[in-house]
Amino acid sequence: MAGRIRDEDVQAVRSALPIDAVVGDYVQLTNGGGGEYKGVCPFHDEKSASFYVNPAKGVFHCFGCQENGDTIAFLMKIEHFTFAEAVERMAAQAGITLRYEEGGYNPRHQQGERTRLVEAHKVAAAYYQEQLAGPEAEIGRRFLAERGFDEEAARTFGVGYAPVGWEHLVRYLRGKGFSDKEILLGGLASQGQRGGLIDRFRGRLVWPIRDIAGEVVGFGARRLREDDNGPKYLNTPETPIYKKSHVLYGIDLAKKEIAKSGRAVVVEGYTDVMACHLAGVTSAVATCGTAFAEDHIKIIRRLLMDTSQYRGETVFTFDGDAAGQKAALRAFEDDQKFAAKTSIAVSPGGMDPCELRLAQGDEAVKQLIDNPVPLFEFALTSAVARHRVDTPEGRSAALEEAAPIVAKIKDRSIQHEYAVRLAGMLGILDEPFVVRRVSQLARWDRERQQNPRGADRGRRPEPAPARPAQPAFRLNPRDPAQFVERELLKLALQHPDLVSPAFDHYGDDEFPTLPYTAVRQAIAKAGGAAYGATLPDFTNAVREAAPDDQVRSLVTELTVEPVRSRRKVDAIYAGEFLVKLRLLAVDRRIAEVRGYLQRLGHRADAEQLHAVQTELWQLQQYGQQLRSRGAAAL
Numbered sequence: 001m002a003g004r005i006r007d008e009d010v011q012a013v014r015s016a017l018p019i020d021a022v023v024g025d026y027v028q029l030t031n032g033g034g035g036e037y038k039g040v041c042p043f044h045d046e047k048s049a050s051f052y053v054n055p056a057k058g059v060f061h062c063f064g065c066q067e068n069g070d071t072i073a074f075l076m077k078i079e080h081f082t083f084a085e086a087v088e089r090m091a092a093q094a095g096i097t098l099r100y101e102e103g104g105y106n107p108r109h110q111q112g113e114r115t116r117l118v119e120a121h122k123v124a125a126a127y128y129q130e131q132l133a134g135p136e137a138e139i140g141r142r143f144l145a146e147r148g149f150d151e152e153a154a155r156t157f158g159v160g161y162a163p164v165g166w167e168h169l170v171r172y173l174r175g176k177g178f179s180d181k182e183i184l185l186g187g188l189a190s191q192g193q194r195g196g197l198i199d200r201f202r203g204r205l206v207w208p209i210r211d212i213a214g215e216v217v218g219f220g221a222r223r224l225r226e227d228d229n230g231p232k233y234l235n236t237p238e239t240p241i242y243k244k245s246h247v248l249y250g251i252d253l254a255k256k257e258i259a260k261s262g263r264a265v266v267v268e269g270y271t272d273v274m275a276c277h278l279a280g281v282t283s284a285v286a287t288c289g290t291a292f293a294e295d296h297i298k299i300i301r302r303l304l305m306d307t308s309q310y311r312g313e314t315v316f317t318f319d320g321d322a323a324g325q326k327a328a329l330r331a332f333e334d335d336q337k338f339a340a341k342t343s344i345a346v347s348p349g350g351m352d353p354c355e356l357r358l359a360q361g362d363e364a365v366k367q368l369i370d371n372p373v374p375l376f377e378f379a380l381t382s383a384v385a386r387h388r389v390d391t392p393e394g395r396s397a398a399l400e401e402a403a404p405i406v407a408k409i410k411d412r413s414i415q416h417e418y419a420v421r422l423a424g425m426l427g428i429l430d431e432p433f434v435v436r437r438v439s440q441l442a443r444w445d446r447e448r449q450q451n452p453r454g455a456d457r458g459r460r461p462e463p464a465p466a467r468p469a470q471p472a473f474r475l476n477p478r479d480p481a482q483f484v485e486r487e488l489l490k491l492a493l494q495h496p497d498l499v500s501p502a503f504d505h506y507g508d509d510e511f512p513t514l515p516y517t518a519v520r521q522a523i524a525k526a527g528g529a530a531y532g533a534t535l536p537d538f539t540n541a542v543r544e545a546a547p548d549d550q551v552r553s554l555v556t557e558l559t560v561e562p563v564r565s566r567r568k569v570d571a572i573y574a575g576e577f578l579v580k581l582r583l584l585a586v587d588r589r590i591a592e593v594r595g596y597l598q599r600l601g602h603r604a605d606a607e608q609l610h611a612v613q614t615e616l617w618q619l620q621q622y623g624q625q626l627r628s629r630g631a632a633a634l
Contacts, residue, residue, distance in 0.1 A: 004100060004101040005084060005087055005088075005098050005099070005100055005101075006098075006099045006100070006101060009087075009091070009096065009098050009099055010072075010087055012096055013072075013087055013090045013091050013094060013096055013098075014058060014070065014071060014072065014090075016090070016094035016096060017071060017090050017093060017094050018055050018058075019053055019054075019055055019058045019059065019060065019070065019071040019074070020037055020053050020055045022071050022074065022075065022090070023037075023039075023053050023060060023071075023074055024259075025212050025213050025255065026042055026078055026212055026302055027039040027040060027041075027042055027051065027302045027303070027305075028040075028258075028259040028302065028303050028304065028305040029053060030049075030305060032052055032053075035054070035055070035056055036052050036053060036054050036055075037052070037053045037055070038050075038051060038052050038053075039051050039053075039302065039305055040301055040302050040305050041062040041064055041065060041067070042078055042298070042302050043062060043065055043067045043077065043078070044062070044064060044065040044067075045298075046064050049305060050062055050063040050064040051063075051064070058070050058071060060074055071090065072086045072087060072090070075089060075090070079211075081114060082114070084115075085113075085114040085115050088115040089115070089118075089213070089215070092115075093213075113185075113240065114240060114241055116178070116182055117182060117185065117186040117239065117240060117241045118215050118216065118217065118241060120173060120178050120182055120183065120186050120188060121186060121188070121208070121215075121216040121217060121218070121219075121241075122215070122216050123172075123173060123176050123178075124169060124172075124173065124188055124216075124219070125158055125160065125208040125216045125219075127160070127169060127172050128160025128161060128162055128169075128201075128206045128208075128219075129155070129158060129159070129160040130160070131160060131161040131162070131163050132154060132159065132160050132161040134161070134163070136161070136163055136164065137161035137163075139224050139225070140161045140204075140205045140224060141154075143205060143222070143224060144159065144205070147271055147275075147354055147358060148275070148278075148354070148357055148358045149271070149274060149278075153274060153278060156277075157207065157270075157273075157274055157277075158207070158208045158216075159205060159206070159207055160205075160206045160207075160208070161204075161205060161206060162199065162201035162202055162203065162204050162205075162206050162221060163202070163203070164202055164203040165199070165202060166192070166198045166199060166202070167189075167196070167197060167198055167199055168199060169188060169189070169199045169201075170183060170188075170189050170197045170198070170199055173188065180197055183197060184197060185239065185240065186239055186241070187200060187218065187236040187237045187238075187239045187242065188200060188236075200234070200236070200237075201219060201221040201234065203224060203225055203228060204221035204222055204223060204224055204228070204234065205221065205222045205224060206219050206220070206221045206222075207219065207220045207221075207222075207249070207270045209235075209236070209242070209247055209249055209288055210251070210252040211247055211251070211252070212251050212252060212255060212299065213252070214252040217236075217239075217241045217242045217247065218235065218236030218239070218241075218242035218244075218247070218288070219235070219236050220233055220234075220235045220236075220249070220270055220288055220289065221233065221234045221235070222270075233269075233289060235288055235289040244287075244288045244289055244290045245290060245293055245295045245296065246295050246299075247288055248285040248286065248287060248288070248296055248299055248300075249270055249273055249285060249286045249287070249288050250273040250277070250284060250285045250286060251285050251299065253277060253282065254277075254282060254283045254284060254285050255303055257282040257283040258283045258300070258303040258304065259303050259304070259305075261283055262304060262312040262313060263283055263304075263312060263313045263314070263315065264283055264285065264300045264303065264304060264312070264313075264314045264315070265281055265283050265284040265285070265314075265315045265317065265369055266284075266285060266286065266287075266292060266296075266300075266314060266315070266316045266317070267284050267285070267286050267317045267352070267353055268286060268287075268317065268352060269286055269352070269354070270286060271354040272284070272286060272317070272352050272353040272354050273285060273286045274354070275353045275354040275356075275357040275358075275365060276353050276365060276369070278357070278362070279353070279357055279362035279363075279365035279366055280362060280365075280366055281353075281365060281366060281369050284353075285300075292316075300314060312341070313341045313342070313343065314341075314342045314343070315342075315343045315344070315345055315369055315372045316342070316343070316344045316345070316375070317344070317345045317346070317352065317353055317368070317369070341374070342374070342375045343372030343373060343374050343375055344372055344373055344374075344375050344378045345368045345369055345371070345372040345373070346373075346378075347364075347368050353365050353368065353369075356368060376405070376406070376409060376414070376418055377418075377421075379405050380402050380405060380406065380418065380421070380422060380425065381425070381598070381599055383398065383401045383402040383405060384398045384401075384402055384422075384425050384426065384599055385599060386398070386401070387401070389425075389426050389427060389592075389595065390427075390592070395426045395427065395428060398426055399422070399426060399428070399434065399437065402422055402425075402426075403419075403422070403434070403437050403438050403441055404441050406418045406419050406422055406438045406441075407438050407439075407441035407442040407445055408442075408445065415438065415442065416435060419431075419434055419435045419437075419438040419439075420434070420435065421598065422434055422438070423435075424591060424594050424595050424598060425595040425598045425599055426595055427588070427591045427592040427594075427595045428591070429587065429588065429591055475513070475515055475516075475554075482513050482516070484577060484580045484581050484584060485511050485512075485513055485516045485581065486516065486558070487563065487564060487577050488503070488577045488578065488580075488581050489511075489516055489519050489520065489523075489558050490558045490559075490561060490563050491563060491569075491574050491577060492523055492529045492532070493523070493532075493538065493539055493542065493555065493558050493559045494559060494563065495563075495569060495574065496529035496530070496532035496533040496538055497529075497533035498569070498570065498571050498573075498574035499529050499574045499577075499578060500528070500529035500530035500532070500533055501528075501529070501530045502578050502631070502634050503523075503528075503529040503578065504524065504528035504529055504530055506520070506581065506582070508520060508521065509585065510581055510582065510584075510585040511581075512588075515550075515551070515554055518546070518547065518551045518554075519542075519546075519551060519554055519555055519558065522542050522543075522545045522546040522547070522551060522555060523542055523545075525545035526538070526541040526542045526544070526545040527541065539555065539556070539559045542555050543555050543556065575630060575631030575634075576630070576631075578631055578634060579626050579630050579631055579633075579634065582626060582634065583623060583626050583627070586619055586622055586623045586626065587623065589619055590616065590619050590620065590623070593612060593615055593616045593619065594616065596612060597609075597612055597613070597616070
């Protein structure tokens with residue numbers, strides 16, 4: 001059992017490290033007034049900073065969860081240390097040699113378990129770094145060089161090499177006084193089939209993984225040889241000092257820049273972190289063989305001081321492939337746990353930061369990170385892109401996938417803005433309809449959160465309030481959306497001379513209501529309105545050209561129904577409806593092109609972007625001509 005650390009040494013440790021310096025490794029602290037600092041409490045989720053540190057008294061207190069104590073108590077709570085382990089961690093940082101009551105100066109067998117494991121990892125990291133310079137590690141040095149990392153870069157990040165062989169590290173650690181139990185417990189070795197210890201990492205590049213205070217707590221190792229049948233990346237297993245959901249690679253190097261700049265950059269791998277830092281993006285971190293999850297969010301939130309009053313920024317980078325997009329959308333699910341602005345940076349070529357730096361240099365990496373897309377927008381674009389929004393069925397399916405994404409946005413004003421934007425992306429002119437659908441889904445989400453057991457009880461999931469495409473021949477003559485089509489078709493059947501020849505140049509797409517499309521096609525098949533103007537009984541010709549009895553019945557109905565003009569039915573009245581129908585078609589196409597532009601986002605090349613923008617400009621100009629000149633612009 002470890003001896004008791006002398007009281008005077010404990011006091012010396014407390015005095016040597018100010019509490020704000022220790023807490024500042026975990027929480028961004030700002031001036032709280034009266035000589036105190038404040039930040040987001042690391043021990044509970046909160047929307048406003050209620051965690052205060054008093055350097056003069058050496059204590060902390062949270063007015064939200066009531067946690068409080070001195071520097072040692074803080075470390076015990078946040079790192080799950082014993083008292084001795086907390087003191088030993090602080091002593092190591094302060095360069096103080098501890099003395100124990102049972103004699104001697106800091107004998108190793110009296111150190112706490114955690115301290116011994118951290119020390120073993122520190123020794124292992126130095127060993128791996130030394131091995132990287134040897135002949136066997138040429139394959140590792142070549143791997144780094146091919147990715148743009150020289151010897152200095154490897155030294156900066158502590159990259160090392162685990163030699164091929166079964167027990168090189170085990171023998172080395174034994175020689176440094178570590179027991180087999182400690183080596184095994186720390187995940188540095190595993191038990192062989194014959195009961196002996198074998199190195200966990202063999203013939204691989206090794207990255208030391210440090211906690212937020214800079215202590216090595218684990219390793220990540222990359223496969224180098226084709227005869228290595230293990231996974232591409234092999235990490236330290238869960239140990240008393242290493243929990244992969246509680247660590248972020250590079251956090252020790254990035255924490256000050258994250259707190260200073262108010263921006264955290266989350267990348268996918270160790271080499272991406274290296275590339276970002278070497279390119280000047282020193283707020284980059286990565287997860288260690290696991291998805292970005294809630295505990296990682298808590299680490300970043302504390303550094304960003306992420307509250308409703310202070311809005312930092314978190315930028316995710318992912319590969320542009322399907323797996324990268326899936327990872328980004330998982331990040332979107334977690335985004336709601338941030339108050340911070342959350343964005344995603346995906347390079348046009350789908351390159352990760354390491355590849356981008358190698359191909360285009362440091363500046364390209366900085367530009368990628370400095371020009372991200374809001375994560376909400378990326379999630380919407382990804383959802384919409386999976387559907388053919390040039391068809392009613394595709395628009396409906398895209399709406400049903402994308403609307404729940406918008407509904408999850410907690411900020412109501414931003415939610416409304418994205419609902420309107422979604423309508424544009426889908427080419428749906430009825431924006432209020434999309435906004436209502438999003439509001440409905442958001443309300444259901446709130447009800448489920450408030451009453452998770454009873455929110456859905458007794459209520460079947462309602463279908464979208466989307467207006468389905470009109471079933472054939474279920475028409476409403478009073479529907480304003482169909483009025484222009486119906487009135488123009490009546491004019492073509494009853495007064496073909498007033499609408500020809502312009503009517504015959506209108507396409508099927510300008511009659512979006514399916515039954516009216518069928519009538520328009522029958523008119524064309526009968527020779528068109530221009531030909532009808534020469535026939536005494538044009539209606540019979542159109543009826544004969546109709547494909548079935550339903551269309552024939554509708555032709556008769558439109559022929560006998562009075563034109564709804566309160567004035568004389570003449571060429572001026574007919575021209576007004578020719579213009580109205582064309583304008584509706586132009587406006588629909590403008591909405592489609594705008595939606596296409598939004599879906600393209602940053603992915604469009606210059607030529608493609610120019611073509612789409614030119615079409616949009618031409619449509620807008622044509623619409624203005626129709627409004628100002630009327631039928632003369634047809």
